[in-house]
Amino acid sequence: RIMRPDDANIAGNVHGGTILKMIEEAGAIISTRHCNSQAGEPSVAALARVERTDFLSPMCIGEVANVSAEITYTSRHSVEVQVNVMSENILTGAKKVTNKATLWYVPLSLKNVNKVLEVPPIQYARKELEDEGKKRYEEQKLDRLETKQRNGDVILPVINPEPHTVGYSQSSLIHLVGPSDCTLLGFVHGGVTMKLMDEVAGIVAARHCKTNIVTASVDAINFHEKIKKGCVITVSGRMTFTSNKSMEIEVFVDADPFVDEPRERYRAVSAFFTYVSLSKEGKPLPVPQLLTETEDEKRRFEEGKGRYLQTKAKRQAQMQQAAQ
Amino acid sequence: RIMRPDDANIAGNVHGGTILKMIEEAGAIISTRHCNSQAGEPSVAALARVERTDFLSPMCIGEVANVSAEITYTSRHSVEVQVNVMSENILTGAKKVTNKATLWYVPLSLKNVNKVLEVPPIQYARKELEDEGKKRYEEQKLDRLETKQRNGDVILPVINPEPHTVGYSQSSLIHLVGPSDCTLLGFVHGGVTMKLMDEVAGIVAARHCKTNIVTASVDAINFHEKIKKGCVITVSGRMTFTSNKSMEIEVFVDADPFVDEPRERYRAVSAFFTYVSLSKEGKPLPVPQLLTETEDEKRRFEEGKGRYLQTKAKRQAQMQQAAQ
Amino acid sequence: RIMRPDDANIAGNVHGGTILKMIEEAGAIISTRHCNSQAGEPSVAALARVERTDFLSPMCIGEVANVSAEITYTSRHSVEVQVNVMSENILTGAKKVTNKATLWYVPLSLKNVNKVLEVPPIQYARKELEDEGKKRYEEQKLDRLETKQRNGDVILPVINPEPHTVGYSQSSLIHLVGPSDCTLLGFVHGGVTMKLMDEVAGIVAARHCKTNIVTASVDAINFHEKIKKGCVITVSGRMTFTSNKSMEIEVFVDADPFVDEPRERYRAVSAFFTYVSLSKEGKPLPVPQLLTETEDEKRRFEEGKGRYLQTKAKRQAQMQQAAQ
Numbered sequence: 002r003i004m005r006p007d008d009a010n011i012a013g014n015v016h017g018g019t020i021l022k023m024i025e026e027a028g029a030i031i032s033t034r035h036c037n038s039q040a041g042e043p044s045v046a047a048l049a050r051v052e053r054t055d056f057l058s059p060m061c062i063g064e065v066a067n068v069s070a071e072i073t074y075t076s077r078h079s080v081e082v083q084v085n086v087m088s089e090n091i092l093t094g095a096k097k098v099t100n101k102a103t104l105w106y107v108p109l110s111l112k113n114v115n116k117v118l119e120v121p122p123i124q125y126a127r128k129e130l131e132d133e134g135k136k137r138y139e140e141q142k143l144d145r146l147e148t149k150q151r152n153g154d155v156i157l158p159v160i161n162p163e164p165h166t167v168g169y170s171q172s173s174l175i176h177l178v179g180p181s182d183c184t185l186l187g188f189v190h191g192g193v194t195m196k197l198m199d200e201v202a203g204i205v206a207a208r209h210c211k212t213n214i215v216t217a218s219v220d221a222i223n224f225h226e227k228i229k230k231g232c233v234i235t236v237s238g239r240m241t242f243t244s245n246k247s248m249e250i251e252v253f254v255d256a257d258p259f260v261d262e263p264r265e266r267y268r269a270v271s272a273f274f275t276y277v278s279l280s281k282e283g284k285p286l287p288v289p290q291l292l293t294e295t296e297d298e299k300r301r302f303e304e305g306k307g308r309y310l311q312t313k314a315k316r317q318a319q320m321q322q323a324a325q
Numbered sequence: 326r327i328m329r330p331d332d333a334n335i336a337g338n339v340h341g342g343t344i345l346k347m348i349e350e351a352g353a354i355i356s357t358r359h360c361n362s363q364a365g366e367p368s369v370a371a372l373a374r375v376e377r378t379d380f381l382s383p384m385c386i387g388e389v390a391n392v393s394a395e396i397t398y399t400s401r402h403s404v405e406v407q408v409n410v411m412s413e414n415i416l417t418g419a420k421k422v423t424n425k426a427t428l429w430y431v432p433l434s435l436k437n438v439n440k441v442l443e444v445p446p447i448q449y450a451r452k453e454l455e456d457e458g459k460k461r462y463e464e465q466k467l468d469r470l471e472t473k474q475r476n477g478d479v480i481l482p483v484i485n486p487e488p489h490t491v492g493y494s495q496s497s498l499i500h501l502v503g504p505s506d507c508t509l510l511g512f513v514h515g516g517v518t519m520k521l522m523d524e525v526a527g528i529v530a531a532r533h534c535k536t537n538i539v540t541a542s543v544d545a546i547n548f549h550e551k552i553k554k555g556c557v558i559t560v561s562g563r564m565t566f567t568s569n570k571s572m573e574i575e576v577f578v579d580a581d582p583f584v585d586e587p588r589e590r591y592r593a594v595s596a597f598f599t600y601v602s603l604s605k606e607g608k609p610l611p612v613p614q615l616l617t618e619t620e621d622e623k624r625r626f627e628e629g630k631g632r633y634l635q636t637k638a639k640r641q642a643q644m645q646q647a648a649q
Numbered sequence: 650r651i652m653r654p655d656d657a658n659i660a661g662n663v664h665g666g667t668i669l670k671m672i673e674e675a676g677a678i679i680s681t682r683h684c685n686s687q688a689g690e691p692s693v694a695a696l697a698r699v700e701r702t703d704f705l706s707p708m709c710i711g712e713v714a715n716v717s718a719e720i721t722y723t724s725r726h727s728v729e730v731q732v733n734v735m736s737e738n739i740l741t742g743a744k745k746v747t748n749k750a751t752l753w754y755v756p757l758s759l760k761n762v763n764k765v766l767e768v769p770p771i772q773y774a775r776k777e778l779e780d781e782g783k784k785r786y787e788e789q790k791l792d793r794l795e796t797k798q799r800n801g802d803v804i805l806p807v808i809n810p811e812p813h814t815v816g817y818s819q820s821s822l823i824h825l826v827g828p829s830d831c832t833l834l835g836f837v838h839g840g841v842t843m844k845l846m847d848e849v850a851g852i853v854a855a856r857h858c859k860t861n862i863v864t865a866s867v868d869a870i871n872f873h874e875k876i877k878k879g880c881v882i883t884v885s886g887r888m889t890f891t892s893n894k895s896m897e898i899e900v901f902v903d904a905d906p907f908v909d910e911p912r913e914r915y916r917a918v919s920a921f922f923t924y925v926s927l928s929k930e931g932k933p934l935p936v937p938q939l940l941t942e943t944e945d946e947k948r949r950f951e952e953g954k955g956r957y958l959q960t961k962a963k964r965q966a967q968m969q970q971a972a973q
Contacts, residue, residue, distance in 0.1 A: 482806035
């Protein structure tokens with residue numbers, strides 16, 4: 002579809018969140034279709050996890066986004082979908098890959114949302130494709146368990162914070178989950194959640210460096226718990242790490258089932274977003290260093306540095322491989 | 326894309342206007358891409374006309390709309406696009422054709438919106454495809470000239486009208502044209518206009534028969550004049566004809582370039598929409614007969630009857646052809 | 650949240666209606682949460698009234714709106730919420746108060762929308778806070794009764810009006826209430842109604858003075874009756890008064906429960922909006938004087954003048970107090 006002014010920031014770059022939302026919609030369609038391809042109980046595919054995603058090149062207003070999706074692996078209860086996004090300038094015909102994302106879905110019964118159904122197996126062109134898929138499946142399962150433990154953390158407000166501290170840029174928004182945010186089962190679309198997360202992360206990044214900013218990548222996102230229609234969700238973000246040219250922001254999504262439900266507020270999703278700062282000509286700018294004050298902030302900075310160096314090393318290894 | 330509660334009426338049927346908007350977006354993308362496929366001045370394709378469109382079967386919330394578009398004819402300054410819409414129930418896999426539409430676009434220069442550029446010619450698989458296209462081109466050109474003359478008409482308000490009269494159900498809305506309604510050239514997308522027209526026509530139909538109603542077809546729509554960002558548009562509808570099971574509504578779009586412009590209000594678009602009334606089970610219901618009062622209303626009723634009988638005859642001829 | 654092009658007019662000023670909608674959303678969330686804070690029948694808070702609101706400084710595209718809400722008084726069946734809106738330019742860090750609003754909510758049972766539930770009492774820091782709240786409660790109750798009587802008035806269309814007359818700028822729109830306009834109870838959000846009211850009032854103001862206009866204030870708004878999903882609402886506005894630099898517009902909201910309901914059209918809301926006209930540099934411009942023709946128009950002009958002078962006197966008294 003054509004990118005409109007609404008989809009973009011004031012410099013004309015399409016929000017990462019808009020792209021994440023399109024990716025998730027394509028993933029939800031193809032996996033729901035696959036899970037219902039055999040006779041049996043009807044189901045709706047629910048997003049369980051998005052793998053780390055890089056935004057390879059920015060998309061602009063007026064360009065057309067081409068989204069294509071393919072199922073690449075199925076386990077007994079989950080589906081792996083690979084989604085590619087190309088931006089096309091229909092005036093010049095130029096096309097660029099802007100995103101490749103891998104998403105995991107789980108089929109939930111249309112009659113009983115707490116029942117996970119079985120996934121029809123796909124055919125693999127070669128045996129090794131299946132083995133590689135199985136390996137990815139095991140890895141993400143492990144990672145999902147790990148992040149579940151990190152989940153107690155809460156972002157508290159700070160009074161009169163200094164510029165460039167964590168407290169200075171931290172931000173949060175609330176959103177009442179309405180009917181058009183939801184799937185047939187009455188739960189929030191994963192894509193809607195990701196769009197709100199990107200919005201908050203973008204505000205944190207802009208507050209920190211006071212320039213035009215764009216999403217560079219999103220770490221793996223795990224959807225721990227479903228969010229029901231009528232909930233209020235609180236999306237909060239804080240900066241955890243800065244390198245010379247990038248900022249890492251941690252985002253939490255908490256759900257408050259405040260009507261009709263005896264349940265307490267719970268953590269539904271968390272993730273790390275990486276942003277870069279751009280000049281008016283679209284060139285990367287240096288980012289002010291994050292000032293850490295508390296022990297926790299220093300620890301999180303070091304952890305962020307670890308993730309940053311790991312990603313950098315991985316990218317260099319890939320480039321060397323490609324060059325050989 | 327997946328149809329959401331927002332796209333549908335309260336009975337769950339997707340608004341004809343939502344479908345028209347998707348059709349137009351697909352048409353605009355493919356024709357803009359084609360017009361820029363050769364070196365030269367960049368252009369944006371502007372909608373000039375939509376041929377008569379039937380809504381063959383209703384689409385529901387939760388279904389996926391598959392839209393495909395193809396260029397079927399090019400004249401020196403215009404492009405004919407054929408768009409097909411299929412609805413897919415991704416739970417059952419059932420697919421149905423919901424719409425086939427033919428649209429005409431004209432490339433306007435990106436630098437000078439008043440300059441119409443030349444269209445690169447397409448290759449035809451067979452000579453007769455080109456001849457048929459040329460025939461369609463000539464026909465629509467003629468029809469466009471004719472409707473331009475009908476254009477002085479204005480819908481005047483009626484005080485305390487009786488039920489089932491024309492004055493009782495006539496309705497109008499105003500809409501301020503914002504940035505996200507517009508193309509790169511700063512003019513309203515044809516699809517946005519059609520969605521508003523369907524909204525007004527649907528309210529006229531519902532006011533007349535006080536039941537759940539759906540769009541059955543839209544007559545050819547000609548876009549006589551462009552509408553600029555910042556205009557207020559007034560979309561007005563009045564019922565012109567009822568058969569036993571259908572209602573015909575005439576819709577006018579007038580633009581008011583009221584900020585910074587010396588120009589008077591002008592008629593930008595006009596068209597006829599046909600609606601049917603449905604029971605809760607989705608069966609067609611009888612429609613209350615329209616009470617015509619003035620000479621003009623009686624004349625318009627007869628003209629509507631003429632269009633109705635012509636369409637009916639054409640459909641029967643097609644069915645006989647198909648049966649042979 | 651970040652203000653987008655859609656939220657603003659073509660000069661980049663955020664619509665008052667967008668801000669009113671955000672304010673109401675925050676108010677609805679905090680009061681619904683409070684009303685469900687004790688065991689008992691679950692409820693949803695419905696907007697009953699918004700006190701007079703001034704738009705202290707315009708908000709622009711790209712700025713971030715910070716909305717905070719606090720419960721300041723509870724009576725047996727109603728909750729008073731104070732909402733503050735700050736605009737923040739995240740590039741410069743500059744913050745301005747743009748709005749302070751006071752809203753009254755009433756908890757309706759989730760099981761039976763016609764049943765008003767009891768509100769859990771809040772604790773006051775000092776006894777006088779409770780007394781002041783009680784005084785505000787009594788005052789708004791009185792005012793609500795009074796406005797209910799003004800409610801029979803209807804805006805009739807005028808044929809070929811002269812510029813600057815009441816008939817020339819009067820405008821109305823219709824809107825079909827869809828699922829995403831509604832609360833969990835299936836009634837229109839107060840904020841959605843206010844946004845439409847601001848839209849019509851803005852068009853009336855722009856038609857009158859043909860310049861860029863912004864909302865300066867909104868008089869107290871009483872929500873006399875709920876509006877159900879599936880209704881058509883007609884929002885009409887007419888100018889009642891002009892001073893040298895401001896315009897007062899009266900707006901009516903009428904609901905037409907036309908599907909499946911035997912009920913007649915009824916007046917749901919009414920209010921006065923005040924607008925100012927701005928030059929391209931954002932400076933206030935003189936406003937063309939309103940030409941009143943009928944006795945009713947002259948009476949309404951005098952009433953509007955009364956409100957204008959009263960507000961002006963109140964503001965001067967406050968400034969003198971502040972100066973002492």
